[in-house]
Structure formats: structure tokens, C-alpha cells
Amino acid sequence: MTDSALTTVPAGLRMPAEWQRHERCWMGWPCRTLLWGERLLAARRAFADVARTIADFEPVTMVANPHDVAEASLMCGQGIDILALPLDDSWLRDTGPSFVHDAEGGLAGIAWRFNAWGERYLPYGDDAALSAAVLAHLKCPAFLAPLVLEGGAISVDGEGTLLATESSILNPNRNPGRGWAEVEQIFAGYLGVSQVIWLAGGLVHDETDGHVDNIACFVAPGRVLAAAPGWRIDPDYEMLRTNLERLRAARDANGRALEVIEVPRPKAREIDGRALVRSYLNFYPANGAVIVPVFDDVADDRAFSVIAKTFPERQPVAVQANDVVYGGGGIHCITQPQPARR
Amino acid sequence: MTDSALTTVPAGLRMPAEWQRHERCWMGWPCRTLLWGERLLAARRAFADVARTIADFEPVTMVANPHDVAEASLMCGQGIDILALPLDDSWLRDTGPSFVHDAEGGLAGIAWRFNAWGERYLPYGDDAALSAAVLAHLKCPAFLAPLVLEGGAISVDGEGTLLATESSILNPNRNPGRGWAEVEQIFAGYLGVSQVIWLAGGLVHDETDGHVDNIACFVAPGRVLAAAPGWRIDPDYEMLRTNLERLRAARDANGRALEVIEVPRPKAREIDGRALVRSYLNFYPANGAVIVPVFDDVADDRAFSVIAKTFPERQPVAVQANDVVYGGGGIHCITQPQPARR
Numbered sequence: 001m002t003d004s005a006l007t008t009v010p011a012g013l014r015m016p017a018e019w020q021r022h023e024r025c026w027m028g029w030p031c032r033t034l035l036w037g038e039r040l041l042a043a044r045r046a047f048a049d050v051a052r053t054i055a056d057f058e059p060v061t062m063v064a065n066p067h068d069v070a071e072a073s074l075m076c077g078q079g080i081d082i083l084a085l086p087l088d089d090s091w092l093r094d095t096g097p098s099f100v101h102d103a104e105g106g107l108a109g110i111a112w113r114f115n116a117w118g119e120r121y122l123p124y125g126d127d128a129a130l131s132a133a134v135l136a137h138l139k140c141p142a143f144l145a146p147l148v149l150e151g152g153a154i155s156v157d158g159e160g161t162l163l164a165t166e167s168s169i170l171n172p173n174r175n176p177g178r179g180w181a182e183v184e185q186i187f188a189g190y191l192g193v194s195q196v197i198w199l200a201g202g203l204v205h206d207e208t209d210g211h212v213d214n215i216a217c218f219v220a221p222g223r224v225l226a227a228a229p230g231w232r233i234d235p236d237y238e239m240l241r242t243n244l245e246r247l248r249a250a251r252d253a254n255g256r257a258l259e260v261i262e263v264p265r266p267k268a269r270e271i272d273g274r275a276l277v278r279s280y281l282n283f284y285p286a287n288g289a290v291i292v293p294v295f296d297d298v299a300d301d302r303a304f305s306v307i308a309k310t311f312p313e314r315q316p317v318a319v320q321a322n323d324v325v326y327g328g329g330g331i332h333c334i335t336q337p338q339p340a341r342r
Numbered sequence: 343m344t345d346s347a348l349t350t351v352p353a354g355l356r357m358p359a360e361w362q363r364h365e366r367c368w369m370g371w372p373c374r375t376l377l378w379g380e381r382l383l384a385a386r387r388a389f390a391d392v393a394r395t396i397a398d399f400e401p402v403t404m405v406a407n408p409h410d411v412a413e414a415s416l417m418c419g420q421g422i423d424i425l426a427l428p429l430d431d432s433w434l435r436d437t438g439p440s441f442v443h444d445a446e447g448g449l450a451g452i453a454w455r456f457n458a459w460g461e462r463y464l465p466y467g468d469d470a471a472l473s474a475a476v477l478a479h480l481k482c483p484a485f486l487a488p489l490v491l492e493g494g495a496i497s498v499d500g501e502g503t504l505l506a507t508e509s510s511i512l513n514p515n516r517n518p519g520r521g522w523a524e525v526e527q528i529f530a531g532y533l534g535v536s537q538v539i540w541l542a543g544g545l546v547h548d549e550t551d552g553h554v555d556n557i558a559c560f561v562a563p564g565r566v567l568a569a570a571p572g573w574r575i576d577p578d579y580e581m582l583r584t585n586l587e588r589l590r591a592a593r594d595a596n597g598r599a600l601e602v603i604e605v606p607r608p609k610a611r612e613i614d615g616r617a618l619v620r621s622y623l624n625f626y627p628a629n630g631a632v633i634v635p636v637f638d639d640v641a642d643d644r645a646f647s648v649i650a651k652t653f654p655e656r657q658p659v660a661v662q663a664n665d666v667v668y669g670g671g672g673i674h675c676i677t678q679p680q681p682a683r684r
Contacts, residue, residue: 005479006426006427006475006478006479007408007426007427007428008426066349066488067488084348084349084350085348085349085486086349086455086486086488111471111475113428113467113468114467114471115464115465115467116467119464119465122457122461123457123461124466124467124470125455125456125457125458125466125467125469125470125490126455126470127467128466128467128468128470128471129453129456129470129471129473129474129486131471132471132474132475132478133348133453133474133484133486135478136348136474136477136478136484137347137348142475142478144427144428144471144475146408146409146428148467
């Protein structure tokens with residue numbers, strides 16, 4: 001007898017778009033001391049700020065290591081649920097499950113294989129087990145996908161189209177020997193995706209090998225925000241130009257061309273010799289709101305207003321994110337939406 | 343609200359002894375090509391042999407990577423259940439859950455934290471997630487223990503006593519800063535253990551930093567098999583002497599002294615420059631049987647008969663294990679018993 005309940009998917013799974021209604025937002029309490037160093041406390045304050053901001057619009061669960069539960073609870077304050085589970089790091093977008101709807105509109109979860117962004121950080125066993133643990137906690141049907149992937153590497157329109165970068169997903173540090181077709185087949189089965197729009201890569205300093213969530217995302221079917229290439233001297237210029245060309249030539253799963261809206265980028269900045277990867281694209285659409293990272297940069301206002309205009313029915317909220325991006329990601333990277341039943 | 347269903351254990355969990363009745367045996371299909379090299383096929387044949395041998399006495403589930411399912415199914419033959427789940431390596435004793443009884447005698451599972459024996463092998467994300475995945479598949483209550491541990495690092499008598507080596511569990515490559523008392527507290531809560539007998543260490547060439555399952559195990563309450571120290575020139579001599587002294591001085595959870603029976607060891611042997619870690623102690627008690635590894639060694643018969651005499655009511659079965667130990671472990675290392683309800 002061969003049994004494969006967790007690795008064979010039923011027909012009809014589909015990942016909803018991020019702007020569809022959420023049941024809850026999942027986050028993780030900062031904990032990797034070698035990553036944050038002396039800035040760990042600042043990071044925790046910043047994560048707690050993000051959690052409280054989101055909690056004005058939808059419930060938030062903060063996953064925290066068992067020994068950090070008391071601190072997380074105190075710093076987040078009332079109204080944030082704390083769930084004790086072992087964590088190596090705190091990027092729930094990448095280490096949490098990707099939630100999908102089943103054919104009846106119920107909730108299911110995809111647990112991707114995880115290797116800490118191509119084995120950049122050790123240890124990573126708790127993070128590799130986290131998706132399964134979250135789904136077990138929710139008593140939610142779980143499917144283990146045969147692909148090393150982080151949630152920040154994909155953006156979907158909820159209607160069968162997915163944006164991704166080749167540099168991250170097809171990287172030999174994650175899926176050696178895997179090609180486009182094989183990956184697209186997995187996205188078809190696990191996420192209900194019939195059209196993948198492949199961008200070339202992401203931001204040069206991004207330790208994720210260029211997650212799409214720092215450079216482009218769907219904001220509605222047929223409409224995409226994308227990082228503006230900026231100036232020719234910018235190390236990201238060529239890549240972002242290439243990506244824009246691909247987006248403008250692309251068709252979505254329904255055969256539509258895409259409206260592409262450029263979002264300015266903040267200036268390059270280093271702290272402690274570490275190049276910060278700052279992107280306004282790394283925002284989080286909560287129920288009735290859009291939580292936008294800002295960086296004390298001259299481009300803050302313009303970027304904020306572009307994103308706010310994209311979601312005219314939502315309340316735009318700016319959150320200071322320099323203490324988050326010091327660890328490598330933005331607001332989108334530290335959040336994982338659990339969609340409501342369809 | 344603070345929530346910790348998966349990390350807070352109810353009262354009354356207890357790990358049964360291995361000789362208590364099993365519902366099933368879990369194994370994993372060899373897959374880490376960098377470990378097995380050209381001997382991968384031989385390893386698969388050997389694992390299939392072990393599976394078929396055990397299946398004469400109790401049901402066996404072979405976990406195999408999704409792309410290995412067809413091969414595993416063909417090589418194992420009828421009567422072995424194959425379950426598709428992602429695996430990095432194939433030592434289910436160390437990567438599977440430790441099954442326990444709850445206060446009512448029902449089944450529950452402990453998922454230990456896993457870091458590939460102190461980060462000796464990469465990747466290890468699939469193995470770190472395996473226990474949770476197996477427990478999700480079984481729809482069995484799961485508890486995530488806050489300790490890096492492999493199942494081969496412990497042996498219990500089912501009555502509250504546990505054998506372990508300091509060199510493995512207290513190693514800074516697994517649980518830095520953790521001491522005896524803290525670990526004993528975790529064993530108390532998760533395994534129902536009130537007395538831990540700490541041995542100093544294991545075999546020098548053992549990549550597990552000296553798992554107890556190569557040097558000593560309970561075979562009945564109050565009775566232990568232990569590896570014989572052998573000769574003074576043997577690199578394991580001093581450590582095994584120390585362990586014997588500790589065993590002879592120890593008391594179990596019920597205050598009993600232990601009867602300690604020495605088991606001879608096979609001769610040292612290398613293949614491809616790799617020192618094989620061969621131990622007769624690394625056997626598996628199946629329902630009504632005891633599956634004993636043999637090595638084409640002059641000590642085979644003596645060791646086999648010592649172990650057979652220890653289980654007079656069971657059928658002793660010898661299995662050639664050189665092709666298994668090439669990968670680092672024995673029959674005990676590649677099996678994980680799922681106990682029957684109490």
C-alpha cells in the first residue's frame with residue numbers, strides 16, 4: 001500500500017490574493033541573536049509596533065519561542081495572541097505556511113520545504129518544522145510541497161497568475177536541477193496557478209537571492225506595482241529594467257496585459273557595514289488597511305501616496321521600518337495572512 | 343491571550359519501553375546520496391531486508407521521498423506500507439517522533455528539535471519537519487519539546503527510568519548552556535521519567551557524539567545490556583569502563599540496582615577509509631521477535647546468543663547489517679516503534 005495524504009494534493013486548491021479578506025495575520029517574535037546583535041530589542045519593539053498596527057484591522061498571532069513568551073506578551077500588549085512554538089528566526093512570510101482555499105472554499109495550508117534561504121543561516125530546523133506545526137495547531141489540512149520555497153518568493157492575483165523571480169526559486173542553493181516547467185507544475189497543483197510570470201531577479205543586496213516581494217506584487221487582477229529602476233548608476237537598475245520589460249510583455253492567466261505602476265525606491269543606506277534592503281513594495285494589506293513601511297527617506301511620501309492610491313478603499317498606515325529591515329526584510333516579510341473562508 | 347497547545351504538555355505522558363507491544367514500525371528509505379555514495383543501492387537493499395524481516399512480526403511503514411516512492415515500493419515488495427514524505431536522510435529513530443502514552447493510555451507524539459546531529463549534515467530541513475509531518479499524518483496529538491534530541495540518544499524502561507549519554511545530549515552543538523537538571527525536567531514532563539542514568543559517552547567514531555543506542559539499553563525493568571569494554575588498547579575501552587561503573591552504581595526510578603549484562607563487540611573495521619560503528623546493541627525488539635544486526639564477525643554468534651537469551655520468549659532473527667552501518671547507524675537507528683495503546 002502506498003500512502004501519500006500529505007504530499008498528494010486534491011484538485012481545486014487555490015491561493016487567494018493577499019488583498020482578499022483575512023481571518024488573521026501570523027507574525028514571529030525576533031529571536032536570532034546572531035542576526036540582530038545589539039539591535040534585537042529595537043527589532044522586537046518594531047515587530048510589536050507592526051503587530052499592534054495590524055491588530056487594529058485584523059487579529060494577529062505572534063509566534064514566540066517558549067522562553068520568549070512572557071516578553072513577547074508584555075511588549076505586544078493586550079489584543080495580540082501569543083503562540084509558543086520553537087523558532088530559529090522571525091520571517092513568517094518565509095517560514096509559515098502558504099494558506100490556500102480548497103475546492104469548497106475551506107482553509108488548507110501548504111508547507112514548503114525550507115533551507116534558510118539556501119543555507120545562509122544555521123540552525124534552521126525549527127523554522128523548517130514551523131509550517132507543519134502551525135497547521136497542526138490550527139488542525140488545518142496540510143500539504144507538503146516538494147519544492148524549497150519561501151512565501152516571499154511569490155505573489156499571486158488569486159485568479160491563477162503568479163509572479164516570481166528565477167534568481168530565487170531556480171537557484172541551485174534551493175532547487176538544484178529544477179527548471180521552469182517542473183516548478184510551474186507544482187504551482188499549478190498546490191496553488192491553482194495556470195500562468196507564472198517569471199522575473200529575472202531581485203535587489204542585489206537581498207539575502208533571499210531576490211525575493212519578488214521586494215520588487216513587485218499584484219495589487220488587483222491585471223494590476224502590478226513594481227520597483228522603479230531609478231538611475232543607470234544604481235546597481236539594481238539593469239535588473240529592474242529587465243523586470244519591467246517582462247511585466248509589460250506579460251499576460252496573466254486570463255490573457256490580460258498588466259497595468260504596471262512604478263514605485264520609487266529609498267536611497268541606499270548602510271548600518272554597521274550592512275547594506276539595508278529597503279523597499280516600499282514590502283507592505284502588508286490588512287483588512288480595510290494597507291500597512292506601508294517608511295524609512296525616513298525623501299521618497300517616503302511619494303511611495304506612500306502611490307500605494308495609498310492603489311488601495312483607495314483602504315486606510316493607508318505608515319510604519320517606521322528601519323529597525324525591521326536591519327534584519328533583512330520588510331513588513332511583508334514578517335507577516336503571513338491566513339485568509340478567511342471563501 | 344497566550345496559547346501553547348503544542349509546547350505545553352498535559353500531565354501523565356509516559357514513553358513505554360521498546361519491548362512493549364507495537365502498533366507499527368516506522369522506517370525511512372535511504373536517500374542522502376552524499377552519505378551513501380556508490381553504496382546507496384546496497385543500503386536500499388539492506389533497509390528493504392530489515393523492513394521485510396520486521397514485517398513478519400508487525401506492520402512496517404517505510405517513509406520515502408515522493409520521487410522515491412515507486413522504487414521503495416518495488417524493492418520492499420508487498421506487505422510494507424510506503425508513505426511519501428520529504429526526507430533528507432533515513433534514520434527514523436532520530437528524525438521520527440518519540441511516541442508516548444497519554445494518561446489514558448492513548449497515543450501521543452513528541453517532536454524533538456532536530457539539527458542533524460550538531461549540524462553535521464546539510465540540508466536537514468525535511469528531517470526537522472518530519473516528526474510533525476508523521477504526527478499530522480496519524481492525526482495524533484503532537485507536542486514539540488524544547489530540546490535538540492534524537493531518539494537514539496535515549497533508552498527507557500517504561501517505568502520512569504531513562505539511560506542517556508552526556509556527550510550527546512549535553513553537547514554544545516545541540517543544547518548549549520543546558521545542564522543535567524534542565525534536561526531531566528524536560529524528560530520528566532514529556533516522557534514521564536523520574537530517574538535519568540547519565541552515562542559519560544558513546545563510541546569514539548560515532549557521528550552522533552555517542553548515542554546510547556550503540557552502547558547500552560534497557561531490556562527489562564532493572565536489566566540493562568551494555569557494550570563490553572574489551573581490551574585496554576581499544577579506543578573505546580576507557581569510556582565503556584566508566585559507563586559500566588556508572589551502570590553498576592545506578593538505581594532506577596523504583597530504587598532498584600541494575601543487572602548489567604555485557605555484550606561483546608565486533609572488531610574495528612574500515613570501508614573506504616570510513617570507520618564503521620558496529621554494535622550488536624543496536625538491535626530492534628519487534629512484537630514477538632528481536633532483530634539483531636550481525637557483521638560477519640567472529641563475535642556474531644556470542645553476541646547474538648546473549649541478546650537471544652535476554653528475550654527468551656521472542657524469536658531471535660539475525661540480519662546482515664554491514665551495508666546499513668556504512669551510513670552510520672544500525673537496526674535500532676533505522677527503526678521507530680509506534681506503541682500500541684496501553
